Amino acid sequence: MLKAYLKYRKTRVDAHGLHSPFVFDFYNEIIKKSKTGIDGAIENLRATLLKSNTKIHFTELGAGSKKGNQTERAIKSIAKHAAMTRKFGGLLARLCEFYAVKEVLEIGTSLGIGTAYLSKHSTNSITLEGCKETLDIAQENFKKLNYQHIDARLGEFSNSLKILASEKRKFDLIYIDGNHQLEPTLAYFEFALNNSHNDTFIILDDIYWSREMEKAWGKIKADERINVSIDLFRMGIVCKRAGQRKQNFVVKY
Numbered sequence: 001m002l003k004a005y006l007k008y009r010k011t012r013v014d015a016h017g018l019h020s021p022f023v024f025d026f027y028n029e030i031i032k033k034s035k036t037g038i039d040g041a042i043e044n045l046r047a048t049l050l051k052s053n054t055k056i057h058f059t060e061l062g063a064g065s066k067k068g069n070q071t072e073r074a075i076k077s078i079a080k081h082a083a084m085t086r087k088f089g090g091l092l093a094r095l096c097e098f099y100a101v102k103e104v105l106e107i108g109t110s111l112g113i114g115t116a117y118l119s120k121h122s123t124n125s126i127t128l129e130g131c132k133e134t135l136d137i138a139q140e141n142f143k144k145l146n147y148q149h150i151d152a153r154l155g156e157f158s159n160s161l162k163i164l165a166s167e168k169r170k171f172d173l174i175y176i177d178g179n180h181q182l183e184p185t186l187a188y189f190e191f192a193l194n195n196s197h198n199d200t201f202i203i204l205d206d207i208y209w210s211r212e213m214e215k216a217w218g219k220i221k222a223d224e225r226i227n228v229s230i231d232l233f234r235m236g237i238v239c240k241r242a243g244q245r246k247q248n249f250v251v252k253y
Protein backbone atom coordinates (compact mmCIF):
# COMPACT_ATOMS: atom_id res chain seq x y z
CA MET A 1 0.00 0.00 0.00
CA LEU A 2 2.83 2.45 0.87
CA LYS A 3 4.59 1.69 -2.42
CA ALA A 4 1.33 2.23 -4.29
CA TYR A 5 0.74 5.53 -2.45
CA LEU A 6 4.24 6.82 -3.26
CA LYS A 7 3.65 5.96 -6.92
CA TYR A 8 0.27 7.74 -6.81
CA ARG A 9 1.90 10.87 -5.27
CA LYS A 10 4.58 10.90 -7.95
CA THR A 11 2.23 10.54 -10.90
CA ARG A 12 -0.86 12.51 -9.78
CA VAL A 13 -1.61 15.77 -11.53
CA ASP A 14 -3.73 18.89 -11.06
CA ALA A 15 -5.82 20.77 -13.67
CA HIS A 16 -2.74 21.74 -15.75
CA GLY A 17 -1.96 18.13 -16.53
CA LEU A 18 -5.45 17.31 -17.76
CA HIS A 19 -6.01 17.60 -21.49
CA SER A 20 -9.29 15.73 -21.79
CA PRO A 21 -12.21 18.25 -21.62
CA PHE A 22 -14.31 15.67 -19.76
CA VAL A 23 -11.66 15.12 -17.10
CA PHE A 24 -10.81 18.85 -16.97
CA ASP A 25 -14.47 19.60 -16.11
CA PHE A 26 -14.51 16.70 -13.67
CA TYR A 27 -11.47 18.21 -11.95
CA ASN A 28 -12.91 21.73 -11.71
CA GLU A 29 -16.43 20.77 -10.70
CA ILE A 30 -15.94 17.65 -8.63
CA ILE A 31 -12.39 17.55 -7.32
CA LYS A 32 -11.75 21.24 -6.70
CA LYS A 33 -15.05 22.14 -5.06
CA SER A 34 -14.16 20.05 -2.03
CA LYS A 35 -16.03 22.29 0.44
CA THR A 36 -19.43 21.55 -1.09
CA GLY A 37 -21.60 18.44 -1.13
CA ILE A 38 -21.16 17.53 2.56
CA ASP A 39 -24.59 17.01 4.06
CA GLY A 40 -25.46 18.15 7.60
CA ALA A 41 -28.22 15.59 8.17
CA ILE A 42 -26.04 12.67 7.00
CA GLU A 43 -23.13 13.88 9.13
CA ASN A 44 -25.40 14.21 12.22
CA LEU A 45 -26.51 10.64 11.62
CA ARG A 46 -22.87 9.51 11.33
CA ALA A 47 -22.09 11.28 14.63
CA THR A 48 -24.95 9.40 16.34
CA LEU A 49 -23.79 6.06 14.89
CA LEU A 50 -20.22 6.75 16.01
CA LYS A 51 -21.49 7.06 19.61
CA SER A 52 -23.67 3.94 19.57
CA ASN A 53 -22.49 1.12 21.84
CA THR A 54 -25.35 -1.12 20.69
CA LYS A 55 -24.04 -4.45 19.45
CA ILE A 56 -25.42 -6.36 16.50
CA HIS A 57 -24.80 -9.83 15.10
CA PHE A 58 -22.69 -9.09 12.07
CA THR A 59 -22.75 -11.74 9.34
CA GLU A 60 -19.36 -11.85 7.64
CA LEU A 61 -19.49 -12.20 3.88
CA GLY A 62 -16.65 -10.15 2.47
CA ALA A 63 -12.91 -10.52 1.87
CA GLY A 64 -10.86 -12.24 4.52
CA SER A 65 -13.85 -13.64 6.39
CA LYS A 66 -15.26 -17.10 6.86
CA LYS A 67 -18.45 -16.90 4.86
CA GLY A 68 -21.57 -16.79 7.03
CA ASN A 69 -19.59 -16.41 10.30
CA GLN A 70 -21.36 -14.27 12.87
CA THR A 71 -19.53 -11.89 15.16
CA GLU A 72 -20.81 -9.32 17.63
CA ARG A 73 -19.91 -5.82 16.57
CA ALA A 74 -20.70 -2.44 18.06
CA ILE A 75 -22.44 -0.07 15.69
CA LYS A 76 -19.84 2.60 16.45
CA SER A 77 -17.08 0.30 15.25
CA ILE A 78 -18.90 -0.41 11.96
CA ALA A 79 -19.50 3.32 11.50
CA LYS A 80 -15.81 4.02 12.11
CA HIS A 81 -14.36 1.32 9.89
CA ALA A 82 -16.84 0.69 7.07
CA ALA A 83 -18.74 3.91 6.38
CA MET A 84 -17.90 6.24 3.53
CA THR A 85 -15.85 9.19 4.76
CA ARG A 86 -17.20 12.75 4.80
CA LYS A 87 -14.63 13.80 2.20
CA PHE A 88 -15.60 11.13 -0.33
CA GLY A 89 -19.31 11.43 0.52
CA GLY A 90 -19.10 15.09 -0.51
CA LEU A 91 -17.25 14.15 -3.69
CA LEU A 92 -19.87 11.59 -4.73
CA ALA A 93 -22.75 13.95 -3.92
CA ARG A 94 -21.15 16.65 -6.11
CA LEU A 95 -20.61 14.14 -8.90
CA CYS A 96 -24.24 12.95 -8.74
CA GLU A 97 -25.56 16.51 -8.78
CA PHE A 98 -23.30 17.84 -11.56
CA TYR A 99 -23.82 14.87 -13.90
CA ALA A 100 -27.54 14.51 -13.01
CA VAL A 101 -27.13 10.91 -11.82
CA LYS A 102 -30.65 9.53 -11.36
CA GLU A 103 -30.33 5.72 -11.28
CA VAL A 104 -27.85 4.41 -8.71
CA LEU A 105 -26.66 0.96 -7.70
CA GLU A 106 -24.49 0.46 -4.63
CA ILE A 107 -22.90 -2.94 -3.97
CA GLY A 108 -22.30 -2.91 -0.19
CA THR A 109 -24.68 -0.83 1.99
CA SER A 110 -23.30 -1.23 5.52
CA LEU A 111 -25.06 1.42 7.68
CA GLY A 112 -26.18 3.40 4.65
CA ILE A 113 -23.93 6.47 4.91
CA GLY A 114 -22.58 6.00 1.37
CA THR A 115 -26.07 5.16 0.09
CA ALA A 116 -27.35 8.42 1.54
CA TYR A 117 -24.65 10.51 -0.16
CA LEU A 118 -25.24 8.71 -3.45
CA SER A 119 -29.00 9.14 -3.18
CA LYS A 120 -29.24 12.86 -2.32
CA HIS A 121 -29.86 13.69 -5.97
CA SER A 122 -31.04 10.36 -7.35
CA THR A 123 -34.54 9.31 -8.41
CA ASN A 124 -34.02 5.60 -7.65
CA SER A 125 -31.26 3.89 -5.73
CA ILE A 126 -30.75 0.18 -5.20
CA THR A 127 -28.33 -0.93 -2.50
CA LEU A 128 -27.20 -4.50 -1.76
CA GLU A 129 -26.15 -5.93 1.61
CA GLY A 130 -25.66 -9.45 2.95
CA CYS A 131 -25.88 -8.81 6.69
CA LYS A 132 -29.50 -8.53 7.86
CA GLU A 133 -28.91 -6.68 11.13
CA THR A 134 -26.68 -4.13 9.39
CA LEU A 135 -29.26 -3.59 6.65
CA ASP A 136 -32.01 -3.14 9.28
CA ILE A 137 -30.06 -0.23 10.73
CA ALA A 138 -29.39 1.22 7.29
CA GLN A 139 -33.13 1.14 6.60
CA GLU A 140 -33.84 2.93 9.89
CA ASN A 141 -31.30 5.53 8.79
CA PHE A 142 -33.01 6.03 5.41
CA LYS A 143 -36.27 6.63 7.30
CA LYS A 144 -34.60 9.17 9.59
CA LEU A 145 -33.31 11.00 6.53
CA ASN A 146 -36.74 10.71 4.91
CA TYR A 147 -35.27 9.00 1.83
CA GLN A 148 -38.09 7.00 0.29
CA HIS A 149 -36.48 6.20 -3.03
CA ILE A 150 -34.02 3.56 -1.81
CA ASP A 151 -34.63 -0.11 -2.56
CA ALA A 152 -32.42 -1.98 -0.05
CA ARG A 153 -31.99 -5.65 -0.92
CA LEU A 154 -30.74 -8.35 1.44
CA GLY A 155 -28.64 -11.21 0.09
CA GLU A 156 -25.23 -12.42 -0.99
CA PHE A 157 -24.07 -10.09 -3.79
CA SER A 158 -23.87 -12.77 -6.48
CA ASN A 159 -27.50 -13.82 -5.80
CA SER A 160 -28.79 -10.24 -5.70
CA LEU A 161 -26.93 -9.41 -8.91
CA LYS A 162 -28.42 -12.43 -10.66
CA ILE A 163 -31.92 -11.16 -9.85
CA LEU A 164 -30.98 -7.61 -10.83
CA ALA A 165 -29.56 -8.81 -14.15
CA SER A 166 -32.96 -10.23 -15.07
CA GLU A 167 -34.51 -6.78 -14.50
CA LYS A 168 -32.39 -5.39 -17.36
CA ARG A 169 -31.70 -1.94 -15.88
CA LYS A 170 -29.23 0.70 -16.96
CA PHE A 171 -27.69 2.61 -14.07
CA ASP A 172 -26.08 6.08 -14.24
CA LEU A 173 -23.70 5.21 -11.42
CA ILE A 174 -22.59 1.88 -9.93
CA TYR A 175 -20.58 1.94 -6.72
CA ILE A 176 -18.69 -1.26 -5.87
CA ASP A 177 -17.83 -1.30 -2.18
CA GLY A 178 -17.77 -4.76 -0.65
CA ASN A 179 -16.07 -8.16 -0.84
CA HIS A 180 -12.69 -6.80 -1.90
CA GLN A 181 -11.29 -9.90 -3.61
CA LEU A 182 -10.01 -10.20 -7.16
CA GLU A 183 -12.51 -12.55 -8.81
CA PRO A 184 -15.68 -11.18 -7.15
CA THR A 185 -14.59 -7.60 -7.93
CA LEU A 186 -14.08 -8.49 -11.59
CA ALA A 187 -17.50 -10.21 -11.62
CA TYR A 188 -19.15 -7.07 -10.16
CA PHE A 189 -17.34 -4.97 -12.77
CA GLU A 190 -18.63 -7.27 -15.53
CA PHE A 191 -22.14 -6.83 -14.15
CA ALA A 192 -21.60 -3.07 -14.11
CA LEU A 193 -20.50 -3.06 -17.77
CA ASN A 194 -23.61 -5.01 -18.77
CA ASN A 195 -25.97 -2.77 -16.84
CA SER A 196 -24.61 0.63 -17.80
CA HIS A 197 -24.70 3.13 -20.66
CA ASN A 198 -21.88 4.99 -22.36
CA ASP A 199 -21.61 7.70 -19.64
CA THR A 200 -22.22 5.58 -16.53
CA PHE A 201 -19.74 6.10 -13.71
CA ILE A 202 -18.45 2.79 -12.37
CA ILE A 203 -16.73 3.51 -9.08
CA LEU A 204 -14.62 1.16 -6.97
CA ASP A 205 -13.62 1.85 -3.40
CA ASP A 206 -10.34 0.72 -1.80
CA ILE A 207 -8.47 0.11 -5.06
CA TYR A 208 -5.13 -0.22 -3.22
CA TRP A 209 -6.51 -1.93 -0.08
CA SER A 210 -4.81 -5.23 -0.96
CA ARG A 211 -2.75 -6.91 -3.69
CA GLU A 212 -5.95 -8.43 -5.06
CA MET A 213 -7.69 -5.06 -5.24
CA GLU A 214 -4.65 -3.48 -6.89
CA LYS A 215 -4.67 -6.27 -9.45
CA ALA A 216 -8.42 -5.87 -10.03
CA TRP A 217 -7.96 -2.11 -10.54
CA GLY A 218 -5.10 -2.76 -12.97
CA LYS A 219 -7.28 -5.08 -15.05
CA ILE A 220 -10.33 -2.79 -14.95
CA LYS A 221 -8.50 0.33 -16.10
CA ALA A 222 -6.77 -1.67 -18.86
CA ASP A 223 -10.07 -3.17 -20.07
CA GLU A 224 -10.69 -2.35 -23.73
CA ARG A 225 -14.32 -1.42 -23.01
CA ILE A 226 -13.19 1.42 -20.71
CA ASN A 227 -11.78 4.65 -22.15
CA VAL A 228 -11.53 6.92 -19.12
CA SER A 229 -10.14 5.94 -15.73
CA ILE A 230 -9.54 8.34 -12.85
CA ASP A 231 -7.35 7.20 -9.97
CA LEU A 232 -7.96 9.08 -6.69
CA PHE A 233 -5.96 6.47 -4.74
CA ARG A 234 -8.80 5.74 -2.32
CA MET A 235 -11.26 5.34 -5.18
CA GLY A 236 -11.10 4.48 -8.85
CA ILE A 237 -13.66 5.86 -11.29
CA VAL A 238 -14.11 4.47 -14.80
CA CYS A 239 -16.41 5.29 -17.75
CA LYS A 240 -16.84 3.63 -21.12
CA ARG A 241 -17.07 6.93 -23.07
CA ALA A 242 -16.72 5.23 -26.46
CA GLY A 243 -14.98 7.45 -29.00
CA GLN A 244 -12.72 9.13 -26.44
CA ARG A 245 -9.00 8.33 -26.52
CA LYS A 246 -8.22 5.67 -23.88
CA GLN A 247 -6.46 7.37 -20.96
CA ASN A 248 -5.78 6.86 -17.25
CA PHE A 249 -5.67 9.99 -15.09
CA VAL A 250 -4.01 9.99 -11.68
CA VAL A 251 -5.60 12.95 -9.94
CA LYS A 252 -4.73 14.65 -6.66
CA TYR A 253 -7.60 14.66 -4.15
Ligand SMILES: C[S@@+](CC[C@H](N)C(=O)[O-])C[C@H]1O[C@@H](n2cnc3c(N)ncnc32)[C@H](O)[C@@H]1O
Pocket residue numbers: 059060061062063082083084106107108109110111112113114115128129130131134155156157158177178179
Ligand atom coordinates in the same frame (compact mmCIF):
# COMPACT_ATOMS: atom_id res chain seq x y z
C1 LIG B 1 -17.32 -1.32 3.16
S1 LIG B 1 -18.93 -1.80 3.58
C2 LIG B 1 -19.93 -0.71 2.62
C3 LIG B 1 -19.85 0.74 3.03
C4 LIG B 1 -20.87 1.63 2.38
N1 LIG B 1 -20.86 1.47 0.93
C5 LIG B 1 -20.60 3.08 2.69
O1 LIG B 1 -20.06 3.75 1.80
O2 LIG B 1 -20.94 3.58 3.78
C6 LIG B 1 -19.12 -3.33 2.74
C7 LIG B 1 -20.44 -4.08 3.07
O3 LIG B 1 -20.58 -5.13 2.13
C8 LIG B 1 -21.13 -6.28 2.76
N2 LIG B 1 -20.67 -7.47 2.01
C9 LIG B 1 -19.38 -7.85 1.80
N3 LIG B 1 -19.33 -8.94 1.03
C10 LIG B 1 -20.61 -9.27 0.73
C11 LIG B 1 -21.20 -10.29 -0.06
N4 LIG B 1 -20.45 -11.19 -0.69
N5 LIG B 1 -22.54 -10.30 -0.19
C12 LIG B 1 -23.31 -9.40 0.46
N6 LIG B 1 -22.80 -8.40 1.24
C13 LIG B 1 -21.47 -8.34 1.37
C14 LIG B 1 -20.62 -6.23 4.18
O4 LIG B 1 -21.52 -6.89 5.05
C15 LIG B 1 -20.48 -4.71 4.44
O5 LIG B 1 -21.58 -4.23 5.15
